[in-house]
Amino acid sequence: MNGLIQGVKGLLSFLSAxxxxxxxxxWGRKSFLLLTVFFTCAPIPLMKISPWWYFAVISVSGVFAVTFSVVFAYVADITxxxxxxxxYGLVSATFAASLVTxxxxxxxxxxxxxxxLVVILATAIALLDICFILVAVPESLPVKMRPASWEAPISWEQADPFASLKKVGQDSTVLLICITVFLSYLPEAGQYSSFFLYLKQVMRFSAESVTVFIAVLGILSIIAQTAVLSLLMRSIGNKNAILLGLVFQMLQLAWYGFGYExxxxxxxGAVAAMSSITFPAVSALVSRNADSDQQGVVQGMITGIRGLCNGLGPALYGFIFYIFHVELNESPENDAESSDSKKTESHSEQSSIIPGPPFLFGACSVLLALLVAFFIPEYRNMSVRPSSWKKLAGNHGHVHNSQLPSEAKEPLLQDTSV
Structure with a gap:
C-alpha cells in the first residue's frame, strides 16, 4: 500500500512540479506557496478520520505537494x-531540523x-504554517517580472504536463543536471523508505537507538548544509561541491551495504550527513544558470525529478530486498527472544556477504551520477522556454522583454522598430 501511494504521488509530482x-x-510565489503547503498537510487529519480517505488524498496531493520548487524560486527572488x-543550504537544513525534532x-x-494527540498537534501546526504564510510572508516576485494584462499569461506548451519531458532534452545542461538528480536521488528516496526499519530488523537497533540516530544525523546534516556548504562553495566552487557531495553519498551507501555491525x-551516518550538501548545491547551480523569470520552472523540473524518484525508489529497494531474501517485517515487541535469535541467524545466513544489497545498487547509481556530473559546465545560461516564444510576437504585435531568451533581450532594447 505504501509503495502504491508513493508511486502515484511521485508520478503526479513529476508531472505537475x-x-x-x-x-x-x-502569478507570483505566495499564492502557490499557500497552495502547495495546504495540499502537503491536508492528509494529516484524515489519518484518524478515515484511513482510506487518507490513502486517496495523500496520493492525489502529489499534484500540488511540490513546496520545494516554489520555496527555492522564492529564495532566488530575494537573494x-x-x-x-x-x-538553499539553510532551507535544506530547516528540513533536516524538522527530521531531528x-x-x-x-x-x-x-x-x-x-x-x-499527535495527529491533532500536527494538524494545528499545519494550520499555523498556513496562517504564517498569509500574514507574515510577502510576495517575492516583482510586479515588473509579471506579464502585462494584454499578454497571454501562459501558453498551452507550458501548461502541458508532459512538456517537462520535452524541456529536459532541449538543453544539454538541463539534461545533465536532471540525469544527475535522478541517479543520485533514486537511491536516497529508496533509503528513506526502508533504512530505519533496516536498522531495527537487520542491525538490531532498538527504537531508542533509531531515534538517537535520526537526531545525530539531522544535527550533522544541518552543520553540513550551512557552515560546511558555504565554505566549500567559496573554496572549490559550485560544481566541485556537487561532485564532493556525490562522492560522500557513494561512500555512505557502500558502507551501509557492506556494514554488518x-x-x-x-x-x-556521519558520511551521510556530508552527502546532504548535494541537493542545495544543485539547486544553487540551477538558479545561477537560469534567467530570473524562469526560476520557478527550472526549480520545478528538479523537484519533479525528485518526485518521480520518491515513487520509484521505495518500490525498487523493496524489490531488491525481496530478491535477496532480506525481510523487513515489523515483529511484535513481545516476541520471544528465541524467535528474535532465529531471525538474526536467518538474516546472517541469507546476507552474510552483503547485508544490504539495495544500498550497493544505490552506490552504483550514484557512481553513474558522478560520471554524468563531471560534464556539467560550471556556468552556462539554460533555456527551458517553449519553442513557440517567437510566435507571441505575431499574436500580440510585440513581445514583452521578460518573455525573451537572454540573448534576444539586448537587440530588442536597441531596435525600437520591433
Missing amino acids: PLIGALSDV QEHERSMA SPAIGAYLGGIYGDN PWMMWAA
Whole structure:
C-alpha cells in the first residue's frame, strides 16, 4: 500500500512540479506557496478520520505537494547570486531540523497520550504554517517580472504536463543536471523508505537507538548544509561541491551495504550527513544558470525529478530486498527472544556477504551520477522556454522583454522598430 501511494504521488509530482513552478513565475510565489503547503498537510487529519480517505488524498496531493520548487524560486527572488548557495543550504537544513525534532516529539507524545494527540498537534501546526504564510510572508516576485494584462499569461506548451519531458532534452545542461538528480536521488528516496526499519530488523537497533540516530544525523546534516556548504562553495566552487557531495553519498551507501555491525552504521551516518550538501548545491547551480523569470520552472523540473524518484525508489529497494531474501517485517515487541535469535541467524545466513544489497545498487547509481556530473559546465545560461516564444510576437504585435531568451533581450532594447 505504501509503495502504491508513493508511486502515484511521485508520478503526479513529476508531472505537475514544472507547471506549478512556471505558474509561480507568472502569478507570483505566495499564492502557490499557500497552495502547495495546504495540499502537503491536508492528509494529516484524515489519518484518524478515515484511513482510506487518507490513502486517496495523500496520493492525489502529489499534484500540488511540490513546496520545494516554489520555496527555492522564492529564495532566488530575494537573494543575490553569491548568496543563494548559503540560502538553499539553510532551507535544506530547516528540513533536516524538522527530521531531528518531529520523530522524537511524536514518539514521546504518542507513548504518553496516544496517537490522537499527535495527529491533532500536527494538524494545528499545519494550520499555523498556513496562517504564517498569509500574514507574515510577502510576495517575492516583482510586479515588473509579471506579464502585462494584454499578454497571454501562459501558453498551452507550458501548461502541458508532459512538456517537462520535452524541456529536459532541449538543453544539454538541463539534461545533465536532471540525469544527475535522478541517479543520485533514486537511491536516497529508496533509503528513506526502508533504512530505519533496516536498522531495527537487520542491525538490531532498538527504537531508542533509531531515534538517537535520526537526531545525530539531522544535527550533522544541518552543520553540513550551512557552515560546511558555504565554505566549500567559496573554496572549490559550485560544481566541485556537487561532485564532493556525490562522492560522500557513494561512500555512505557502500558502507551501509557492506556494514554488518552497529558501529559501522553510526560511522556511515556521519558520511551521510556530508552527502546532504548535494541537493542545495544543485539547486544553487540551477538558479545561477537560469534567467530570473524562469526560476520557478527550472526549480520545478528538479523537484519533479525528485518526485518521480520518491515513487520509484521505495518500490525498487523493496524489490531488491525481496530478491535477496532480506525481510523487513515489523515483529511484535513481545516476541520471544528465541524467535528474535532465529531471525538474526536467518538474516546472517541469507546476507552474510552483503547485508544490504539495495544500498550497493544505490552506490552504483550514484557512481553513474558522478560520471554524468563531471560534464556539467560550471556556468552556462539554460533555456527551458517553449519553442513557440517567437510566435507571441505575431499574436500580440510585440513581445514583452521578460518573455525573451537572454540573448534576444539586448537587440530588442536597441531596435525600437520591433
